[in-house]
Amino acid sequence: MLSLLYPTREMIALKAPGSIRRYDESFINMTLAERSRFLDFSYRQVTPQVEHHQGVTVTRSGVCIRGGRIIPASIHWHRRIHHKLLVTTFASLARRKRVRLVEGKPYIIIHNMWTGGYYHWIAEALPRLIAAKDHLADGILLLPQSKSLERVMLESAAVFGATAIQRFPGNANVMVPDLVLPRNSPLINNYQPNEMEELRERAAWAARDHPAPLGARRLFISRSRSRGRKIANEEEVQARLIELGFSVVHLEDFGFLDQVRLFQQADEVVAQHGAGLVNIAFMRPGTRVIELIRRQGTRRSDWNRLHQSSLLQAAYPKLAACMNVYYECLLCEAVDVGQTFDIGDVFVDVEQLVAKLGAVRTFGGGRFCG
Template sequence: MSAPGASSAAVLEAARQASLAGHHQQAVDLCVSVLRQHPGEPHALAFLALALWRASAFAQAVDVLQQALKHFPAQEELSLALLDAWLALGQGEQAMQFAAGLPQALLARPAFRSRIEDRLVRLLNAGAFEQCEQELLPLMQAQPDWALARSLRLALRFHGSGGGVSAHALTQAGTAAERGAAWRRELADAMSSHRRHLLASVAQALAAAPADKRLLELQARLRFESGDRLGAADLPQLQRWLGSALHGPFPLRSAQDSGPAATVDILEPARLLDIPAPRCVGGALQLEGAIGPAITSDRYVAQARRATACAGSDVVLLETGDAWCDSLTHPLGELTGPYSDSWMALASVQQVLLRDAPVLHVEGTAWSLLGSTARFYGHWLLDYLLRLRALEHLPQVLPVQVLVEDDMPSSHYQALALLLGDRAPLRRVPRGQAVQVDRLVWAGPDVYFPHATRVGAPNLASVSPASVDGMARLRQRVLDALPAPTERRGGRLLVRRRSLTRRVQNEDALRDLLVAEWGFEELHPETLDFADQVRRFQGADVIVGAQGSAMSNAVFCAPGSVVVSLCSSFAANFPAWAHALEQLGVRHCFVVGEAQPGSHALPLQRDIRVEPDAVREALRLLGVEPTGHGR
């Protein structure tokens, strides 16, 4: 490329030296002075772009870098700066598309490759599989022989294995027991077929790259999920890959197959529910598979001597070396995604391999409310607290210690104190700490409610259908424990969401509408203790809010109340929750907004925009009229 004029060249060299010395604003000013005299001068654009990039002014740098690259296509430093800038701005898809268009020789350079690998592996490890695949595809098309791209693609096929299961493929048998047995067989067949094909692809990739750590680890995971026994060399190898000492594998037991080490009382066998289509306005909910027949779980209470539980995990390890994990032994266990369990290193519906964890011995009897999802308010309220009903069937075990997670919000502990009083002291256990108890007591969940299912798994009404009986009992027990309300009912609440996901992007406009025309009051549940949250929801006539954990408090609404949930078209388990509210006497309607694709990698967690007219329509549909003034 030809050099600029002598005087301009001297100024640009001074700009380059200033930028390298960290004086970025001085460098920018010098480059701008040249561009004022010579608009569009290519070298000035290039130096300005690099100065802005080094100054972390990425939004400005992107525009100037693109201009400079028109003059100096695929110039290494400019290309690397643009890739970096897009990544820094969170525009990963744009960055990967740009990288895919670079010459192969440039893309093979360590600086480029390390940034790309870093981005894709981070997405994979974070569980953002759909986003990872979107960004990986153009790179695979550009460089089909790239070993990392091959192994990542296979890893995505493994994590996304739920996509091989169709909601229509599962047998519609006549009873819960028949359906559960049929689903186990059909899911096992579908997943086994998927794993066989994937193992063949991994073997083919290993032939070209026999030392590829990611491929070898993936091969071991697939074999473990298939039920293969670990060889003598497998465990040390897995320990190196996973960075932890490992124990096991331990075969899985369940309430129906408990073995001699645990005493199990099945309080209510699994049964069939029918989830109807919910009311909704605005857009259309994707209801395929999310409504219709659903199967609950066996509701049970179990006891075992010298059993071990671990904070952040759904596993109970028995003295005999058998393990217990309800989400894996449920008929839909093949769809469980054990991505967030602190103790499980590898899992299948037949066996688990556990990470090394420090073990604390606890004397006497303890009730475990430990679990991988206990720290999430919606799971805590509509899963873990419902299990306390089982205590009513074991009055002889009180008083006991209650094992709980140490990292939960204060509202979780307040709820327990309200329900248990001083009958059972809490023992808070740090995440990753195992506790062996002389006699451990635990209860099964009312429904199949995993933290996540495998990526690509279809909507299924049996994934976390709400327990109407459990919710009704929880509402009654909590309200009985609180002083009788003295305030007049009749309030209208707009529940605001502080989370970084599932936000309503035009929530301020909705607030102005609902406060000014409909007499609503804003409510931030996260700022209130548990008792106050219950009182506010129980005392309101009308509630509007984005679907999320805070709206789980609608279980405490009085019969005849109105609840309007704002959500995207991705139905998930929302219809089952809405049906349970209706069964409790609460009138409910969804307002379906437009999901914002770039706001989150997972469809369920994306932000939405909601049409104000749709909210008006939902309120009127439920018999609510505007007041004309705020409260």
Template structure:
């Protein structure tokens, strides 16, 4: 490569290129994934010096999984270029490269010294230049898309296809040229047609080099952010050791990987999930091992044996080549657990949900590439583990980008399977809820809305105790606008940990929550509004009331604390139906598992209601019987008075849809027979599991005491 081509032109920082619009932001701090790395390798002959060194370089030590990592997202935009030479996979002006993807340089750690020096020189030369904004750009100009290795699925999906997001959302309506000389693989136009059907017919593929007077290209703003904004300095990695013992008996380390992604990559993932939202996915697996049985290289030696051990946990083999683009996206969007050998098949992890858990099986030649898929896990905010395995092959070094196969023997398979089983039963991490974009300022952002509320209420109750029916009834009687944060986590900010959010009784879809942010949604309310927070399956006591909503609220900040309960037999009937329905939907119609879940819930039920047995109970907790609430209008009026509210709508309302709605009714339907509604246990008489747990009412001391007091 000629030395002149080591220099490049930064879009928007010179006369040759101008931004079509001034960006509202260059970069944002985002919430990423939780990452772990450990080893099942048995042969450390080559691993000790190379793989551990690479993991030391790419990862940071984290004492424990105390939350997802912070990552950086760079904005993207459309660029107007003057007299640009377009060609095969690159753009030039005066034989200088026009860089459109600085994020790739940021992620690359193998830059040669000379190239790295030129990076510094280029940035220094443009550091004081004014941002160039084009005026009255014709959006019908031809658009050129830099083809970043489109013959490799990973590079096409992460570097080429995201450019179509900017074209789609900017309104550019001219012809689109994908700059590549060779015939592209079928997936190129397949994914373009699947995700950008309005653009597909305007796309042609050509790598012919020629000069264009005026054109539009897509760029991310990583370099602009470095010259026109302050980006946190990269953290220096700490020394790690794969030989330290993992708490679970595995050789392991906790890691934190510093990386970034473009806004286009995140939006591409959102567009993909939106495209398959209404798709019938029943034929696609939710737990799968990505198979490389059809791949020519980088196979997984021991794949069949691993799959045989994973099948009892609901895993299936998934071969991406056998599925359409939308089917691939759909499978990953609903995935609960993914295990995969290192390879392009894991690229679609960007379409996964936050609740997905992924494990990449790799070997020492590929550990440096873990950053690529961790970056995509950051986009999805799912959890990600890198497992270092043995290798099978004769190549000590990679040749033509290909190395040895990943190999796992019986011991490694046993460790991997055992680890998967433990995650499925105990969880890898807490279920991280929707969060504000800036983790550093999230508590302060929550505190900024404190003081705008007219009233604050907290609700506690066991699942299937009528919590949402009563909360909805309170909302209808507030006389103010309202914000309801459902099912928050104790001792954490409710603004971070809620599972659902309502404004004025209307559930706000998650895409709108993400787009607006919690502060944006609160801004839609007319102050002073009422704040309602619910804690499910968490027992309130006088001792813990002050700390439950910390660090944002103290116990004294709330006007009322409401404990919602239901008589034991009615609650038991509804809860058993709920558990049974969920197990059937998951294809696990197991009486043993049903009994285990119900037993745990009964224990929680007695713990939740035990405070009601205390004489001279504190007035800071208002107990509300769902059974009485259903059948007694005067009882409802008394509760409203205790809450400081006047009756405006004292009806039962419609059945709420939370948790799948009522165990016996369709959500949204009206309850016409309150008496029967308060005697659900009649519908479960003769059910073996119900009858077994019903007998506890005559034998368990706490339940007997609650029953004698008229509670259970």
């Protein structure tokens, strides 16, 4: 197996599937100066596909290997991660034992190397689970262990119809006799409007009788408990936002359905760039989000190296436009420009933020006033 591990012809050609489309940019309210800081707002439109394979080795990172080849549907198509992916997959096969799973029912894989994080779980794993909905009654969802995301994984999987769930055994990879493989998104931050709309509708239906953790319509999402990427003057920011009727929320206090309800009932959300903003996927059309995002510093983040670009990722402008949620951003100064975007703290200009909140904006023919 180890000597035969090599990329497929599709991986070498690196032609991601699907045609290039753009979201409705009338929901993205940015000045030309702000837009110039971001990558473009395009995506590749792909049709959800579910593949079936027999005799597949699956690593704990969700990489699927058959006949010595990585199955392209199990990975992202970014050229610059493939070397790392091949190295980590080779190392995993070399050092971990392989356990053969019991035959009889198909096993379903929806995770990848990043879905241990909240953003990737919501934006990438759950759409794959929806794509596999016709197989859930007879199949077993195979999930990795995750201390930080355990509650969210189990709760959300149940919401979307997974009744039989099995964990990876110990520290091992697995040999799956019968595999159901919904295709992984070809690119990161590549949302399919139909899939994401179904995600929102099904989550809203599941949460309809779930008690709302707060009655707030205006939310400020705090990262003060995070290990990095904080707001240096957050006390000042919180004080002004509370005066304006915002409630301060720490998302780590809430489970999946709690977060669905929080964002479902919110009219307006202010949040620093971070995984919690993926909950835009549960906001109602016509609501509003303001992202506090750092201007790039002198050191490139992992994202920048991946794309060989100094521009900001457009994860949340694209998601907001996909969900018909109005998006604005406030570019913030770095506290230490030597730190990467991933962990560096920012300073928020409170007066600029208040001005954005108080301004009457025109979006796509409609008006929104903070």
